Amino acid sequence: MHELSLAQELVEHIARVAKSENALRVERVVVVIGRYSGVEREAFEFAFPFAAEGTIAEGAELLIEERPATVWCRNCNSSSHVASTHLTCGNCGSTEVALTDGREFMIQSIQLEVPDR
Template sequence: MHELSLAQGLVEQLEATAAKENATRVVGLQVVIGSYCGVERDAFEFAFPFAAEGTVCEGAELRIEELPVSVRCRRCNAISHPAPILLVCGACGANDVELTGGREFLIRSVELEVP
């Protein structure tokens, strides 16, 4: 389950941020997960508390924002949001598309407790 290693990496980043800001704990965070990035939301939500245990992140509220796949058609220039398994233009049906969104996996915000 690579979601556990991703959660551990996230906790390491959050610990470094907390140390830099002299924070005593991470209260909450918002993570963006694109639907084409290969991260299983449920597995990541399950893994995060295990990765956070015994760190400044323990008990932090994890909020996840899911982003859909986004493509730009090279034929008609339309932007659409097809299912991740079928990357075709939603306007003209062409499969000549450029992936413009959905691979994201990033921290949108962090809420710290600072004395």
């Protein structure tokens, strides 16, 4: 499964960050998933606990922030959100558009439990 390998990469990254901060555990991870990233939210949410099992990220809360797809229209020079899988301008319906947002798949933040200093 595509999402499982993504989740494993994410967990590896989190583990590196947690190690460099001497964290005891990972409390929460916020991940941004764009509508055109090709990542399926449900599948990713399902895969994450499996990927985190046995790592410092085990039991971490996963929060997902979905980003809509945004296009820039060359026909009417405006920006709009697209809801469907067809990339068309929300203003004039033109297909002369470029995707400007919505391909993201990234970690927004990681909250760690660190020992008292």
